[in-house]
Amino acid sequence: MADEVLFEFLHMEIVSHVYKEQQSSKGEMDSKERTMCVSVLESMGFRVGQGLIERLTRDSPSFKDELDIMKFICKDFWTKVFRRQVDNLRTNHQGTYVLQDNKFVLLTQLSSGKQYLDQAPKYLAFSCGVVRGALSNLGLESVVTAEVSVMPSCKFQVVIQKL
Amino acid sequence: LKRQAINMRIVFSRLQNSELFTLTYGALVTQLCKDYENDEEVNKQLDKMGYNIGVRLIEDFLARSSIGRCQDFRETADVIAKVAFKMYLGITPSVTNWSPAGDEFSLILESNPLVDFVELPDNHSTLIYSNLLCGILRGALEMVQMAVDVRFVQDTLRGDNVTEIRMKFIKRIEENLPAGDE
Numbered sequence: 365m366a367d368e369v370l371f372e373f374l375h376m377e378i379v380s381h382v383y384k385e386q387q388s389s390k391g392e393m394d395s396k397e398r399t400m401c402v403s404v405l406e407s408m409g410f411r412v413g414q415g416l417i418e419r420l421t422r423d424s425p426s427f428k429d430e431l432d433i434m435k436f437i438c439k440d441f442w443t444k445v446f447r448r449q450v451d452n453l454r455t456n457h458q459g460t461y462v463l464q465d466n467k468f469v470l471l472t473q474l475s476s477g478k479q480y481l482d483q484a485p486k487y488l489a490f491s492c493g494v495v496r497g498a499l500s501n502l503g504l505e506s507v508v509t510a511e512v513s514v515m516p517s518c519k520f521q522v523v524i525q526k527l
Numbered sequence: 528l529k530r531q532a533i534n535m536r537i538v539f540s541r542l543q544n545s546e547l548f549t550l551t552y553g554a555l556v557t558q559l560c561k562d563y564e565n566d567e568e569v570n571k572q573l574d575k576m577g578y579n580i581g582v583r584l585i586e587d588f589l590a591r592s593s594i595g596r597c598q599d600f601r602e603t604a605d606v607i608a609k610v611a612f613k614m615y616l617g618i619t620p621s622v623t624n625w626s627p628a629g630d631e632f633s634l635i636l637e638s639n640p641l642v643d644f645v646e647l648p649d650n651h652s653t654l655i656y657s658n659l660l661c662g663i664l665r666g667a668l669e670m671v672q673m674a675v676d677v678r679f680v681q682d683t684l685r686g687d688n689v690t691e692i693r694m695k696f697i698k699r700i701e702e703n704l705p706a707g708d709e
Contacts, residue, residue, distance in 0.1 A: 366548035366640050367615045369587055373580045374548065374659075378555055381576055385562065408554040415550040445547055 368447060375470060379405065379486050402489040409493020410500070416445065417501035430524060433502050434461050441498060446470075446491070459524035464517070471516035484512040495520060549643050556656060566653040573655070575709045577662020578669075585667040588614065596671075600696050601625075603673070604632050607664070607694075616640050620692075636690040639683065647684050656684050664694065672700045 382404050386397045393401075427433045438450035442465070452464040470487050474480050488510040496508040505525040512518040555576075559569045588594075592610050597603040604622045613619050618640065624633040641657045655661075661677040668675050674697040681691035 366617065368547075370584075370615050371548040371551060373584055373587075374551055374555070377576050377580050378551070380579070381572070404558065408551075408558055411554045411557070412547070412550040415553075416546060 372470065372473065375487075375490060376473070378408070378490070383486065402485065405486075405489035406493035406496070409490035409495075410497035411493075412490075413494035413497020413499075414501045415497075416441075416494070417498045427502070430459070430504065431455070433499070433504060434463075434522070436502075437495065437498065438463055445494060459526065461522040461524075463520040463522065465520070466517040468516050468518045471512065471518060475515045477515060479515070481512060481515065484515065484518070485510075488512070488518065492520065495522065499524075549640055552641050552659065553645060556654075560651065560654070566651055566655075570653075570655045570658045573658035574662040574665075577659035577664075578666035578709050579662075580659070581663035581666025581668075582670050584615075584663060585670040588667065600629060600632075603668070604634075604694070608634055611667075624693075626695075631693065631695040633680070634692040634694065636692070639690050642684050645684065652685070655679050655682070657682070657690070660692065664692075669700060672702060674698050674700050 382401050383393070386401050387393060427436065434453065434455070438453050442448065442450050442463075446465065446469045448465070448467065448469070450463045451466045452462075454462045454464075468488075468491075470491060471484060474483065474487065492508040492510050496506055499506045499508075499522070505527070507523045507525065508520060510518055510520045556569070556573070559572050563569050563572065588611055592606075592614065594606055594610060597606060608620045608622045612634075618636060618638060620634040620636045622632055623635055625631070639657060641660070645656065647654060647656065657679065661679065664677045665675055676695040676697055678693055679690070680693045681687035681689055683690050
């Protein structure tokens with residue numbers, strides 16, 4: 365069993381590596397490069413999220429509805445992956461959900477308050493992918509984004525895509 | 528339906544915590560194989576990244592294990608195998624094959640959490656999948672003033688019976704050198 369701290373260190377180093385790799389020689393990253401980084405991290409997270417759910421049985425629907433799946437994500441899944449439950453779940457009952465985690469585990473090492481706020485998106489991309497990947501293997505396609513206004517609290521927005 | 532929902536939760540809760548780390552590591556290796564043309568480059572990147580992790584991980588280790596300064600390389604080997612590996616990977620490799628000079632030994636891993644469910648595809652025969660570990664050990668030990676060489680000599684992923692990591696003491700490092708990222 366790998367220690368949770370090892371995952372946190374690995375995640376930080378992966379973020380660092382992805383940004384270093386995209387850095388062209390001119391120094392400042394342009395927004396296209398930044399988007400690329402976020403995209404790479406998000407798709408890595410997506411594969412991980414899928415993998416985490418893969419072990420579960422995939423027979424007939426095991427959750428009674430979409431809300432039930434989201435509650436699973438907020439409790440069991442979040443505890444397993446992010447070491448605590450989501451603090452607050454809101455929905456418009458039309459496929460949009462906002463998950464609020466007040467002490468997001470991958471932000472706590474960065475700062476509390478407003479320091480490094482502009483860095484926060486780098487450290488959320490992978491996690492957005494993890495959530496999107498998990499939902500995908502649970503039968504829900506989605507778009508997942510995250511925003512931070514005060515560290516280490518953050519809000520993940522999940523918009524279920526209707527096919 | 529309710530019973531099935533409960534079953535999903537029970538099965539999910541039984542997933543070991545190492546899943547997240549193992550899956551993330553797998554995603555990293557996959558990404559690196561896409562980014563770089565050959566296994567040698569991937570191995571180098573894994574070692575570099577491991578080094579960057581190791582130079583920070585050592586602080587976490589020292590804080591949580593309250594291990595004092597090791598008297599010699601033999602003690603270092605024991606601490607690595609019995610404390611560090613146990614703490615971070617939940618396994619205790621055995622320490623064997625000491626060189627006559629006492630400056631080189633092997634860690635034998637019966638199991639390697641990084642490679643659960645991993646199979647090397649055919650065109651990656653020279654990939655050292657778990658090379659991150661070598662970098663971590665090298666970086667961590669550098670922070671406690673030891674320059675070491677760490678490499679895999681056997682790997683279950685490549686068909687060997689066990690996974691064997693060879694560690695060689697190179698020299699003591701002077702205290703004032705700053706640690707940099709590689």
